Amino acid sequence: MMNLKYRLEDHPSFAENIIYGLQWLAVTIPAVIILGKILGSLEGTGAAEVLYMQKLFAVMAVSLLLQIFFGHRLPLVIGPATVLLIGILASQSSSSAAIYTSILICGILLSILAISGLFAYLRQLFTPRVVAVILLLVAFTIIPTILNLITSGSANSLPAQNLSFVLVFIFLLFVAQRFLTGLWKSTLILWAMIIGSVAYALVNPIWLQGANAYGLPVLGGFFNQMTTTLVIDPGLIIAFILCFLGLSINDLGSIQAVGTVLQADKMPERITRGISFTGLGNTLAGFMGVIGPVNFSFSPGVIASTGCAARSTLVPAGVIMLLLAFLPRTLYYLSFIPEVVIGCILLFIMCTQVAAGLSSAFAAMEEPVFDHALLIALPILIGILVAFLPADVVATFPSQLRPIFGNGFVMGVLASLLLEHVIFRTGKV
Numbered sequence: 001m002m003n004l005k006y007r008l009e010d011h012p013s014f015a016e017n018i019i020y021g022l023q024w025l026a027v028t029i030p031a032v033i034i035l036g037k038i039l040g041s042l043e044g045t046g047a048a049e050v051l052y053m054q055k056l057f058a059v060m061a062v063s064l065l066l067q068i069f070f071g072h073r074l075p076l077v078i079g080p081a082t083v084l085l086i087g088i089l090a091s092q093s094s095s096s097a098a099i100y101t102s103i104l105i106c107g108i109l110l111s112i113l114a115i116s117g118l119f120a121y122l123r124q125l126f127t128p129r130v131v132a133v134i135l136l137l138v139a140f141t142i143i144p145t146i147l148n149l150i151t152s153g154s155a156n157s158l159p160a161q162n163l164s165f166v167l168v169f170i171f172l173l174f175v176a177q178r179f180l181t182g183l184w185k186s187t188l189i190l191w192a193m194i195i196g197s198v199a200y201a202l203v204n205p206i207w208l209q210g211a212n213a214y215g216l217p218v219l220g221g222f223f224n225q226m227t228t229t230l231v232i233d234p235g236l237i238i239a240f241i242l243c244f245l246g247l248s249i250n251d252l253g254s255i256q257a258v259g260t261v262l263q264a265d266k267m268p269e270r271i272t273r274g275i276s277f278t279g280l281g282n283t284l285a286g287f288m289g290v291i292g293p294v295n296f297s298f299s300p301g302v303i304a305s306t307g308c309a310a311r312s313t314l315v316p317a318g319v320i321m322l323l324l325a326f327l328p329r330t331l332y333y334l335s336f337i338p339e340v341v342i343g344c345i346l347l348f349i350m351c352t353q354v355a356a357g358l359s360s361a362f363a364a365m366e367e368p369v370f371d372h373a374l375l376i377a378l379p380i381l382i383g384i385l386v387a388f389l390p391a392d393v394v395a396t397f398p399s400q401l402r403p404i405f406g407n408g409f410v411m412g413v414l415a416s417l418l419l420e421h422v423i424f425r426t427g428k429v
Contacts (some may be wrong), residue, residue, distance in 0.1 A: 004308065010310045012308065017313055020316075022316065024075075024313060024319055028317055028321070030345070031349075032060050032079055034342055035082070036080070036290075037049075039052060039056075039088060039290070040053050050216060051224075051328070052185070053332075054325045054331060055325070058288070059281065059293065061322035063278075064077075064314060070273065071310055072270040072277075073273075074100075074299075075314055079294065080293065081250070083294075084282075085346065086141050086243065086408075087243040087410075089142075089145055091239065095231060096289060097229060097230075098236055100227045100286045100289045101227055102237045104283050104285075104286025104287055109274075110282065111280055111283070113279075114275040114276040117272075118299070119275060121306070122245075122248075123247070123252070125417065125421065127420055129376055130420055131249055131356075134249060135354075136354060137379070139351075141352075141383050141412070142387075147343075150166050150340055150344070160344050165199075166340060169199070170347060173192055183302075186305050196341035196345070197336075201338075217328060219328075220327075224425075227287050235403040235404050243410065244282075254296060258303075259271075281293040281300065361376055371424075375419050382408075383411060383412025386412075388403070
């Protein structure tokens with residue numbers, strides 16, 4: 001049991017609430033900015049990219065506040081789901097309306113499954129091997145995106161220069177991961193964004209010339225370009241259903257981890273409400289036209305470093321994020337980060353994802369070990385193979401099946417489910 005200054009239902013003073021809230025904000029914002037930057041660039045440059053960031057901040061803020069007051073009611077960080085990032089990037093041949101309609105529908109389905117109790121039966125599909133495959137696939141199938149960020153991060157720098165920068169910076173991040181402790185370690189990604197941007201500006205000063213707020217207002221709304229017309233693409237919906245399977249396992253694991261650490265009461269109810277509101281958050285995200293939220297698993301580390309588990313301390317973080325959603329110029333400068341640095345940080349984050357996947361695989365190891373490993377190896381290789389397929393090859397697939405056959409994560413998960421529950425089915429539940 002942790003030695004905590006404030007427990008789950010305690011109420012720190014107003015000043016302490018703000019201080020702890022800023023600490024939670026420092027942990028939460030980097031993932032929102034990084035994934036928002038990647039997906040916002042697909043919408044266009046300048047105002048279009050910032051509009052995406054505004055909507056994303058709003059969705060994450062509202063989802064966080066709903067979870068704190070009505071959902072799992074635990075001190076859990078919320079951020080954009082990386083598994084949905086893979087789904088969106090692999091579906092660029094489809095329209096934005098079709099992509100975000102699929103996220104909206106899948107969010108509704110996830111809430112229904114949680115509220116009805118059917119999710120408990122669905123969990124039987126997620127054997128330890130399948131979970132390990134899902135964790136590893138998230139990391140491996142996003143490698144093409146990381147590679148693109150690293151090699152084409154700037155028109156004014158050579159790919160070799162960018163790669164050298166990444167190699168040095170990633171090893172420095174691991175040095176920091178090794179020696180930092182407490183809140184410094186929990187906010188490592190934030191410092192990496194700041195220090196990495198400054199370092200890249202020193203190496204490549206021409207990058208700074210791209211700083212242009214495009215006449216963005218200081219205060220501005222974001223209530224446009226919503227998913228007001230539903231575009232139903234069956235293949236795309238199936239692909240995102242499989243992505244949501246991965247999202248739900250991540251969500252479940254995060255809620256269980258924090259609940260166990262804090263010895264929270266009524267955990268089955270908290271899990272049901274938490275996953276239900278994650279579904280509603282994704283429904284809102286689909287309507288707003290942005291990537292959906294998921295509960296992050298590193299919250300216990302933040303709680304341990306601050307000694308504070310009071311859920312009320314996340315309220316200031318949510319309120320500040322919601323206020324930032326109405327400040328487009330501020331968001332532009334907050335997200336003014338070199339693509340090379342984003343790629344490097346994303347690579348570092350995916351290293352932790354691989355570590356989690358390998359830990360899950362080792363923990364579930366069965367005899368014979370070789371056969372056990374084979375059931376993990378094939379789905380991973382299929383996922384990587386599909387993820388690196390050239391665009392002109394993917395374009396030859398039937399349009400209705402392209403979202404499935406052209407998505408490395410989806411194909412890997414399908415292969416894992418087929419091996420686990422059909423070809424190598426043992427009869428155990």
